[in-house]
Amino acid sequence: MPPFFCFHSLVYYLLINMVYNPLIQAIERMIGEDYNLNKLLRKSLSIIMALSLVLSFSSVAAAAPGKIKFKLWSIEGRPGQSIHVTLTVDLPADNLFYEYTPYVDSSVPITEAYWGQWEDDGTRVQMSIRIAEDAPSGDYPMYFDLDNMWVKKGTTRENVAFTTDYDTEDGVITVKKQVSVGHTSGSAGGYVEVPVSTNSTEPISAYKIKIPYDSSVLEVVDVTAAEEGMIYYEDEEEDDVLVVEWNNNDSSVLLTNRELFKMKFKINGDTPSGQQGLPAYIYTFSDEFGEQLSGVDSQIGYITITENQPPSAGNVNVIGTPQIGETLHGNYSYLDAEFDEEGVSTYQWYRANNAAGAGEQPIAGADAKTYVLQSGDKDKYIRFEVTPIAITGAGAGTPVKSAWTGPIGVPTYQVLYEANGATQGDVPVDTTAYETGQEATVLGNTGNLVKTEHTFGGWTTDEANLGTIYMAGDSLPIESMHRTLYAKWVVNRYPVSFHSNGGSAVPSVTADYNSLIAEPQRPTRSGYSFNGWYKNEELTERWTFTSDKVVANTMLYAKWSPNSQGGGGGVPTPSEPSEQSLSLLINGRGESLAKADTKTENGRKTTVVSIDEAKLESELNEEKAGGTLTVPVAVLSDSVMMELKASTVKALQHKDMVIELQTPSGTYSLPASHIDLAALSERLGSNVPTEEIKVRLKIAKTSEDQEKAVQDAIAKEGLTLVGEPLEFTVEVSYGDRSAEIESFSSYVERSIVLPGGTDAYRITTGVAIDPDGTVRHVPTKIIAENGKHRAIINSLTNSTYAVVWHPVSFADAARHWAKDAVNEMGSRLIISGIENNQIKPDLAVSRAEFTAIIVSALGFKSTNEAVSSYSDVSASAWFSGAIESAKSYHLVGGFEDGTFRPSQELTREQAVVILMNAMELTGLKQKHSLSSDAMQRLDSFTDTQEVSEWAREAMAIAVEAKLVTGHKDNRLAPQSYITRAEVATIIRRLLEQSNLI
Structure with missing residues (x-):
């Protein structure tokens, strides 16, 4: 082989391996690891192989064409396969010298291409090509680039010259149709998705493919x-085959050169690291006409499996006020690469001397997600550690600690003063910060606070001035x-004197200022009949005891009329009338529409009020x-009863009025709408006409036997009776049939x-x-009213009622923040102690306990x-009722x-949902319906995202009604268990805000 040929072959080899390949790798690094240059080039589908060879030798072939000819031989291959393209050169038998540089172009997508070595005679070379997957x-x-390739020929090496007198024959690279399973990786216990695709450029209308897999792994x-x-797949677990059909x-x-479907597998958690192959077997591959395509290859895929990763904890932090007595909450995000669910993660709290962690020690027993700061934490620094633990897979992760929180301080409190209705002046201001x-x-x-017609009487711990x-x-x-x-205001009191104008002394x-007074015992005067009390000496302005109120020192004057003289000349002594006229008040306006008949029988005085109902109904038409x-x-009787016909009750219902029976002993205020005449008619029996029913309201003192039973029941509970018990009843009758209304759907007010x-x-x-003696x-x-105290009672039932004294002071609440609430709820028989005068204020409350408490609070x-x-x-069970x-x-x-x-402990948000149902019964919910403002107020808390969706409305309304105020760190803590102290506080607020206590 001529030296020149050898030299150029060496140069070509060096260019490919020292310049071309490093250049490609450098460009790939600039573009990014996930996007290589071959991918970029394949997008254009036009890759110039641009590989040139320079050769020089003498043509000495025995049998050759008339001129030099270059030929590319056709070949086929499948995606991802390496093929060898042959280039041959046929030399003419002209004994001339030739030099040539062939250039080859093709649009086939490839991942790599390089020339091999020329055969010794320089007429054959192979190019290795890897078809892109x-x-x-x-x-x-595949063709010769005639613009770039060149040929020289001459009689000697020294006189060769360029020539275009040569022939070329192009070739073809055929890429076969193929179904390919993709490659992916995942960890044991995790999930992976594996695509299956085709490179077919012929449209596909249906396919059926089987994918064998190892069911012990996947x-x-x-x-x-x-x-x-329409896709259908069947997992034939017994044969470890997944069959996928689509049309x-x-x-x-139609599907063309794209992904066909995607398989999702879960990798078994105990699978060791390695690779799992996923071959594909093609059963059906139909073109757009439904004809089966032949010659379709398949490409195996695989899943690279790594070990299951342990869980981790992120965003570890501490929420809460760094003050003794406050609760710190450890917060973190549980993370797991395979989505293994969290098991029982472990926690630990640490204490140190400074923010650098000097002297760090674990706090004994502090192994929960929350930690209540103790006196020993004062001036220290605290942090939280979590070790995340998964239920499956790799169990325990690495412990992660939060930053230090501190220094831990001592909470301070203020004393605030409220004017409590003062009309002028300023409240005192105490700026001192006090410790517990x-x-x-x-x-x-x-600040010289003043309230009209009242005298300042010091300060009390409640607005009603009932506290210390x-x-x-x-x-x-x-x-x-x-x-x-709160400023205690004592209402001014004024004397009311009675000038009897010659009669007996009264x-x-x-x-109290602006209050009614009861009519006193009537005076007597020989020969005269008493005609009432008047405001002036001229006896022109009558005093009405049911409407005139005392606003200053008052003198009332008796009016008399002389009796007629009888034949005997004696003056008769008036006796107490058994019947007297009675003025009814319709929205405060007096009308003489009734009479009161009083009789005494067996030592008990009974008063029956009868009403001119025709006139009353006529008056109501104008209201x-x-x-x-x-x-x-005003008659002092043991029993007072009034009777109404059904037609009058309906007239009162039509006007949405309240029937109020007032006696010196007490008052009964019954909304007419609470009398369900139709239901009562059914209770009295069949065929009872509603219009014939009579309704009776009665307020009565208990009989001697009843009073003894009441006193025994009250004494048994350790209570002290205050005043006389009263029985409030509503009765309906028809002929000799009668029935009592024992309960109502909403609260009815009465007073003692x-x-x-x-x-x-x-x-x-x-x-x-x-009746069974239950208190x-x-x-x-x-x-306070008319110089006396009145107990306003709201109840859902008719019964016998009494007022009691029952002071309670739980020993373990003496210095607790909820002291006043738990003691008051205990005094009211709403919450009971546990043992030895203990209330255990920080103990979590169960569903049964909370239900019993709210039932007691509402008087059920x-x-x-x-x-x-x-x-x-x-x-x-004690809580069943x-x-x-x-x-x-x-x-x-x-x-x-x-x-x-x-026995399940109740969270704060669960308690609030029950509380909202109670608010609906007391009427408080209707005053605080859900609004956008309420939701915005809810979102002002730092942990509002922890409120469950089903509890958000109830929580927002409870916040709006000020039943729930959140913790001092501006947290609602909806997932925390509610304590007995918190229950006492929100129940007290519910009753106060509902105007029931």
Whole structure:
């Protein structure tokens, strides 16, 4: 072989291996590891192989053509296959010298190409080409680049010259049709998706392909088609074969050179590292006419399996106020590459001396997700560590710690003062920051607060002024909360004197400003009849005891009329009338439409009020909707009853009015709408005409036997009776048939007037005494009126009611932030202690306990059913009656499996959902309907994203109604278990905001 040929072959080899290949690699690095140059070139489908050879030798062939000829030989291959393209040179027998440089072009997509070595005579060489794996099928022309190639010839090497007198013959590279399974990687326990595609440029209308796989390693999860049509797959686990069929469902969809479908596998968690092959077997491959395509190859794919990765924890941090007594919450994100679910991850809290972690030590017993800061943490730094643990796969990850939180401080609190209705002046301001256990000195009325017709009487711990009174200079203990003191306003009292104008003396009384007074005992005067009390000496302005109020020192004057003289000349002494006229108040306007008939029998005085109902109904026609019909009975009787016909009740219902029966002992306010005449008619029996029903309202003192039973029941509960018990009843009748209305769907108000001189600080709440002797709390508030105290009771039932004193002070709540709430709820018989006068305020509450507490708070009557509604609640369980009662009022419900899960601890958001149902019953929800403002207020908390979707509305309304205020770190903590202290606080707020206490 001539030296020149050898030299140029060497140069070519060096160019390819030292210049071309390194250049390609450098460009690939600039473009990026995931996008190589061959991919970029294949997008144009025009790759110039641009590989030249320069040769020089003498033509000495024995049999050759008339002129030099270059030929490319055709070849076929499949994607991803390396093929060898042959280039031959036929030399003429002219004994001339030739030099030539052939250039070859082709549009076939390739991943690599290089020339081999020329044969010794320089007439044959092979080019190695690797067809790209995604090369579309078809014939790709391969031809000589005549613009760049050149040929020289001459008689000697020294006199060769360029010539175009040569021939070329082009070739073809045929890329065969193929179905290819892709390559991917995944870790044991994870999921992988493997594509299956074709390079066919002929349209495909249907296919059926089988993919063998190892079921001990892989589990088929899903198969999804890349295009619309009808796909069907069957996992033949016994044979370890996945069969996939698709057709275009007689549509215009045809598949060409693209992905066919994608297989999703789950890799078994205990699979060792390695490769799993996925071959493909083609059963059907139909063209657009439904004809089977032949000569379709398949390309095996594989999954590279790596070890299952352990879980990790990210975003590890601590949320909470760094103050003693506060709860810190450890936060983190659980991450797992294979989506293995989290198991029981472990936690640990650490304490250090400074922010650099000096002296770091694990805190004994602090191995939960939350940590309550202790006194020993003062001035220290705290951090949280989590070790993530997965249920399956690689179990435990690496422990991860948060940054340090600190220094831990001591919480401080303020004493705030409220004017509580003052009309002028300023409240005192105490700027001192107090720690728990310290005492504040109570300030005086330094800002000269004034309230019209009231006198400043110091400060109390509640707006109603029922709590402890603090005067200037007194010591106020600081608990774990801000303390608010409210100005106590004592209403001005004025004397009311009675000038009897010659009659018997009538004692003076004292009355609160702007209050009513009861009519005193009538005076007597020989020879005269008493005609009432008047405001002036001229006796022209009559005083009406049901509407005139005392606003200043008052003198009332008696009016008399002389009696006629009888034949005997004596003057008769008037006796107490058994019947007297009575003025009804229609929205405050007096009308003489009734009379009161009083009789005494067996030592008990009974008053029956009869109404001119025709006139009353006529008067009601002129009234606007809404208002009150007041029936004031001033007679001191043991029992007062009024009766109404059904037509009058309907007239009152039409005007949406309240029937209010007033007596010196108490008041009954019953909305007419609460009297369901149709239902009552059915209770009285069949064929009872509704219009013939009569309705009776009655307020009665208990009989001697009843009172003894009430006193025994109250004493048994350790309560002290205040005043007399009263029985409130509503009865319907038709002829000799009668029935009582025992319960209502919403609250009905009644009141009990307590004896004069009753100490306001020895009144706790009202209770209902059921016929079986059960004593239960009913929502009650105490107000001062006419120099006496009145207990306003709201209840859902008719019963016997009494007012009691029952002070409670739990020992373990003495310095707790919820001291006032738990003690008040205990005093009201809503929450019971556990043992040894302990309330355990920070103990989590179960579903059964919360239900029993809210039933007691709302004054429900427990249901005594022989059978429980829930499979896991025994009818004999102590909480069964409370659960059934709460269920009947739609406060609680069970689970889909028929259980109630009474011992399951309740989260804050679960409690709020039940609370919203109670708000609907008390009418509080209607005042705080859901609005965009409420949702925005909810979003102001830092952990609002933790509120479950089903609880967001209830939580927003509870926040809007100020039943839930969040923790001091501006967190709602919806997933935390609610404690007994928190329950007492929100129940107290519910009753207060609903105006029930």
